[in-house]
Amino acid sequence: MTSSTSPPSRPTNDPRREGFGSVLRSEWTKLRTVRGWVIGLVAAAVLCVAFTFVVGHGNQEGGCTGPPPPGSGPNSPGTNCYTGHPFVPTGPNGEAVADSYRLVEQPLSGNGTLTAQVTSLTGLIWTGPANIAPSLAHTKPGLAAWAKAGILVTPSTHQGSPYAAIMATGSHGIRWQYNYTHDRPGLPGAITNSAPRWLRLTRTGDTLTGYDSANGRTWHEIGTANLAGLPASVILGLFVTSPVSFQRSSSGAPTQATATFDHVTLNGRAVSDVRQSHSIGTGSQDYYPTLGTGSAHRPGNTFVLSGSGDIALAVNPLAGGDTASSSLWFGLIAALIVTIVVATMFITVEYRRGLIRTTFTATPQRTSVLVAKAAVIGVVAFVVGALAAAVGVPLGMHVLNGNGNYVFPTTTLTEVRIIAGSGVLLALTAVAVLALGAILRKSASAITTGVLVFALPYLLGQLLSGSAQEWLFRVTPAAGFDVLGVLPHSAQVDYPSTIANGYYPLAPWAGLVVLCAYAALALGTATFLLRRRDA
Amino acid sequence: MSEPIIEVTDLHKRFGSAVALDGMTFTVAPGRVTGFVGPNGAGKSTTIRVILGLDAPDEGTALVCGQPYQHLQRPLNQVGALVDAAALQPSRTGRNHLLWMARSQDMPTSRVDEVIELVGLGSAARRKAGGYSLGMRQRLGIAAALLGDPPVIIMDEPFNGMDPEGIIWMRRLLHSMAVEGRAILVSSHLMSELQDMADHVLVIGRGKVLADASVDELIAHASGDQVLVRTSAASEAAGALQRAGNAARVIDGNTISVSGLEAQHIVEVLSQAQIPFSEVTAQRASLEDVYLQLTSGEAEFRASSDRKAQS
Numbered sequence: 001m002t003s004s005t006s007p008p009s010r011p012t013n014d015p016r017r018e019g020f021g022s023v024l025r026s027e028w029t030k031l032r033t034v035r036g037w038v039i040g041l042v043a044a045a046v047l048c049v050a051f052t053f054v055v056g057h058g059n060q061e062g063g064c065t066g067p068p069p070p071g072s073g074p075n076s077p078g079t080n081c082y083t084g085h086p087f088v089p090t091g092p093n094g095e096a097v098a099d100s101y102r103l104v105e106q107p108l109s110g111n112g113t114l115t116a117q118v119t120s121l122t123g124l125i126w127t128g129p130a131n132i133a134p135s136l137a138h139t140k141p142g143l144a145a146w147a148k149a150g151i152l153v154t155p156s157t158h159q160g161s162p163y164a165a166i167m168a169t170g171s172h173g174i175r176w177q178y179n180y181t182h183d184r185p186g187l188p189g190a191i192t193n194s195a196p197r198w199l200r201l202t203r204t205g206d207t208l209t210g211y212d213s214a215n216g217r218t219w220h221e222i223g224t225a226n227l228a229g230l231p232a233s234v235i236l237g238l239f240v241t242s243p244v245s246f247q248r249s250s251s252g253a254p255t256q257a258t259a260t261f262d263h264v265t266l267n268g269r270a271v272s273d274v275r276q277s278h279s280i281g282t283g284s285q286d287y288y289p290t291l292g293t294g295s296a297h298r299p300g301n302t303f304v305l306s307g308s309g310d311i312a313l314a315v316n317p318l319a320g321g322d323t324a325s326s327s328l329w330f331g332l333i334a335a336l337i338v339t340i341v342v343a344t345m346f347i348t349v350e351y352r353r354g355l356i357r358t359t360f361t362a363t364p365q366r367t368s369v370l371v372a373k374a375a376v377i378g379v380v381a382f383v384v385g386a387l388a389a390a391v392g393v394p395l396g397m398h399v400l401n402g403n404g405n406y407v408f409p410t411t412t413l414t415e416v417r418i419i420a421g422s423g424v425l426l427a428l429t430a431v432a433v434l435a436l437g438a439i440l441r442k443s444a445s446a447i448t449t450g451v452l453v454f455a456l457p458y459l460l461g462q463l464l465s466g467s468a469q470e471w472l473f474r475v476t477p478a479a480g481f482d483v484l485g486v487l488p489h490s491a492q493v494d495y496p497s498t499i500a501n502g503y504y505p506l507a508p509w510a511g512l513v514v515l516c517a518y519a520a521l522a523l524g525t526a527t528f529l530l531r532r533r534d535a
Numbered sequence: 536m537s538e539p540i541i542e543v544t545d546l547h548k549r550f551g552s553a554v555a556l557d558g559m560t561f562t563v564a565p566g567r568v569t570g571f572v573g574p575n576g577a578g579k580s581t582t583i584r585v586i587l588g589l590d591a592p593d594e595g596t597a598l599v600c601g602q603p604y605q606h607l608q609r610p611l612n613q614v615g616a617l618v619d620a621a622a623l624q625p626s627r628t629g630r631n632h633l634l635w636m637a638r639s640q641d642m643p644t645s646r647v648d649e650v651i652e653l654v655g656l657g658s659a660a661r662r663k664a665g666g667y668s669l670g671m672r673q674r675l676g677i678a679a680a681l682l683g684d685p686p687v688i689i690m691d692e693p694f695n696g697m698d699p700e701g702i703i704w705m706r707r708l709l710h711s712m713a714v715e716g717r718a719i720l721v722s723s724h725l726m727s728e729l730q731d732m733a734d735h736v737l738v739i740g741r742g743k744v745l746a747d748a749s750v751d752e753l754i755a756h757a758s759g760d761q762v763l764v765r766t767s768a769a770s771e772a773a774g775a776l777q778r779a780g781n782a783a784r785v786i787d788g789n790t791i792s793v794s795g796l797e798a799q800h801i802v803e804v805l806s807q808a809q810i811p812f813s814e815v816t817a818q819r820a821s822l823e824d825v826y827l828q829l830t831s832g833e834a835e836f837r838a839s840s841d842r843k844a845q846s
Binding site: 361 | 589590604607611614616618621622623624625626627631635636638640
C-alpha cells in the first residue's frame with residue numbers, strides 16, 4: 001500500500017464549520033476552470049463592444065434642406081446641403097433645449113413690469129409633403145396644444161439662455177415657465193374673444209414673478225423664478241412660438257401661432273425707445289423645424305406676432321436621436337444572451353453529469369451552494385456588463401460624434417449609471433437564469449426559457465411600438481433596459497416618447513427593481529425546490 | 536469490533552408506487568471492508584444517497600459519525616464517497632476537479648497533488664477529464680474520496696468498468712485503508728467482486744437487509760453444517776449416525792449427508808462402528824451460492840454477532 005494518508009482520526013467537533021467563503025472559493029474555482037465559460041464571458045464583453053461600434057458606425061448624419069435646385073424635380077434634395085448635425089442649443093443646466101421663437105423686445109434697465117392682454121391666439125399646421133421644406137403655402141388652421149404667446153425676460157437672445165416667461169398656451173391655459181424645465185399652471189381655458197387673458201411679468205433684482213388676470217384688475221401670482229446673476233439690463237418683451245405637432249405623423253408637422261397683444265404697458269426704465277423684432281432659432285442651421293420665421297407688426301395699439309418653434313427641453317425625434325446609450329443596447333442584448341447560456345450551464349451541467357451530488361456531498365447546505373453560485377456568476381456578469389459598457393459608451397459616443405451625429409449631452413453621473421446599470425442588468429439576469437437552471441435542471445430547456453423570458457422581451461420590444469412596447473418595458477424583465485434611459489421625459493412637450501426615440505417608460509433604477517423581482521422570484525423558487533428535492 | 540461509524544436505522548423510501556427502501560437497517564464498523572451487495576434495484580444506491588444526505592428518506596435515520604450527514608463539519612474530511620465516477624465536467628481537468636472540492640473544505644492545493652499521486656493519475660491530472668478512460672475516471676473518483684483523508688469511505692460500484700489490474704489495485708487499496716482503521720462500505724451487484732476482499736457482508740434485497748454477517752458465518756450458514764460421507768456401506772453408516780442422534784440421509788448408493796455433527800465427530804462415530812468410509816467432507820458453499828440463495832428466496836439471515844443491529 002502506497003497510501004500516504006495518516007490513520008484516520010475520529011471526527012473532532014471542530015467549531016469552525018466550513019464557512020460561506022470556502023463555498024464561494026469552490027464555486028469560483030469551478031467557473032474559472034471551464035475554458036469554454038471563460039471564453040464565452042470574455043466574448044460577451046467583446047461582442048457588446050463590437051456591436052456598439054458597428055451600430056454607431058452605421059449611423060451617419062447629414063443631408064440637404066431648402067428648395068430644390070432650379071430645373072430639378074420637386075422631390076430632389078435641397079440645395080442647402082450640410083454634413084453633421086444641425087445646431088442644438090444647450091440650456092443653463094447643460095441639457096439640450098429648443099429655443100426658437102419670435103420676439104419683440106425692449107431692453108429693461110433695473111426693475112420693472114411688463115403687462116399685456118392676449119386677445120387672440122390662432123394657429124396653422126403644415127400639411128405639405130415631407131420631402132419639401134415647410135412653408136406657409138401648404139397649411140390648414142389649427143393651434144398646437146403647447147403654442148405659446150406671452151411675456152418673456154432673458155439676459156440674452158442667445159439660444160439656450162436662461163429665461164422666465166408668463167404665457168397663454170393653445171390648450172394648457174396660462175403657464176409660468178422658466179429655464180426650459182420649470183412649469184406652473186395659471187388660469188385654465190383657451191384664449192377667445194369672450195375670454196381674453198391678462199399677463200404680467202415683474203422683475204425685482206434676480207427675482208421674476210408671473211401673474212395672470214381675467215380682467216386686468218384682479219391679479220394672481222402664479223410663480224416666481226430666481227435667475228441668479230441676471231444682469232442689470234435684461235431683454236423684456238412679447239413672444240410667440242408654436243411647436244411641431246405629432247398628431248398626424250410620427251415625423252411631425254411644424255406649426256405657426258399668431259397672437260394679438262393689447263394694452264401693452266411697461267412700468268420701468270427702458271434702455272431705448274425702439275422695440276426690436278427678432279426671429280430666434282429659426283435659421284437653416286437650427287435643428288428645430290419651424291413653419292417660417294414668423295413676423296411682427298403693430299395694427300393700431302396692438303401687437304400681432306407670428307412665431308414657430310418651442311422654448312422647452314429638446315426631444316427626440318426632433319433633435320436627431322442619439323444618446324450615450326443608443327449604440328449600446330444591441331451589443332448589450334448579444335452579451336446578455338451569451339451570459340444567459342453560461343450562467344444557466346453553470347448549474348445545469350452539474351445536473352446533467354450528476355456532479356451536483358458531488359457538490360452537495362462537499363457542501364450539504366444546498367442554499368449556500370446556490371447563493372455562492374449566484375454570487376460568483378452575478379459578480380462575473382456584472383464585471384462583463386460594466387466593462388463592456390465602460391468601453392462601449394465612450395466608444396459609441398465617439399463614433400457617433402465622428403459621423404456628424406448629434407449626441408444628447410450626458411453628465412458623467414449618467415454615464416456611470418449606464419455603465420453600472422449594464423453590469424447590474426447582466427448580473428441580475430445571470431442570477432435569475434442560474435436559478436432557472438436549478439429549477440429546470442436541463443440545459444436545453446433552461447437556456448431556451450432563459451432566452452425567452454430574459455432576452456426576447458428586449459428584442460420584441462424593439463419591434464413593437466406603442467403601448468405594447470411600453471408595457472413590455474414596464475413589467476417584463478425588459479424593464480431592466482430602462483437603466484439605459486438618458487433622455488428626461490418632458491411634460492411640457494407633446495412628442496412620441498417611445499423607446500425607439502430613446503425614452504424608457506420607467507426610471508432607470510426602477511427598471512432594475514422590476515428585473516430584481518424576477519431574479520428574486522426565481523432564486524426563491526430554486527431554493528425551495530433544492531431543499532425539497534432529492535439531488 | 537469498535538463502535539459503528541455508520542448507523543442506518545429503519546429507512547423507508549418510495550419513488551411513486553415503487554418501494555425503494557423498506558426498513559433498511561444496518562451498521563458499518565471501522566477497521567474492515569463491509570460489502571454492500573444486492574441485485575440491481577435492491578436499494579443499494581438509494582441507501583448510499585440517503586447516508587450522504589442527497590436523498591431524504593420517508594422514514595428512518597442514517598447517521599455518520601453519530602450525526603446526520605448534513606450536520607457534518609467539512610464533510611469530505613469525514614466521509615469520502617465515490618457515487619458516480621462519470622460525474623465530471625468533461626472540459627475541466629482532473630486536477631481542477633479535485634481543486635474545487637479542496638477549496639470547498641479549505642484544504643491546501645498540496646493535498647490535491649498528494650491524492651493525484653496516491654491514485655497514480657500523475658500527468659493525466661492536467662488533461663481534460665472528458666478524455667479519461669473509465670478506469671482513469673474511477674481513479675479520479677477515488678482521489679476525490681480520499682481528498683479529506685476521511686475515516687469513512689463509501690464506494691458505489693467502484694469496480695464497474697475497471698480492468699483486472701485496476702480491480703486488484705482497488706482491492707489492495709481498500710484493504711489497506713481498512714487496516715488503517717477506516718470504515719469501508721463498498722457496494723456491488725456481483726458477490727464475486729467482494730468475495731476475497733470484504734470482511735463483512737450486507738446482502739440487500741427489495742429495500743432491506745437480507746443478511747448481515749461475516750463472510751465465514753454466511754458461508755457456514757448456507758452450507759447448513761452439512762457433511763458428506765462417502766462410504767461403500769451407506770445404510771449402515773446412516774444407521775450408526777442416527778443412533779448417535781444425528782440426521783443422516785442417504786443421497787445415493789455410497790453417499791450420505793449428515794447435518795448437526797462436525798466432520799471430526801462423524802469420523803469418530805464411524806470408526807467406533809467399524810464402518811469403512813473413503814471421504815468425510817464438510818460441504819462449503821461459495822459466497823456466490825449464498826448470495827443467489829438469499830436474493831432469490833429472499834430469506835433473511837443474521838449472524839448472532841450482529842443481532843443487536845436489528846432493533
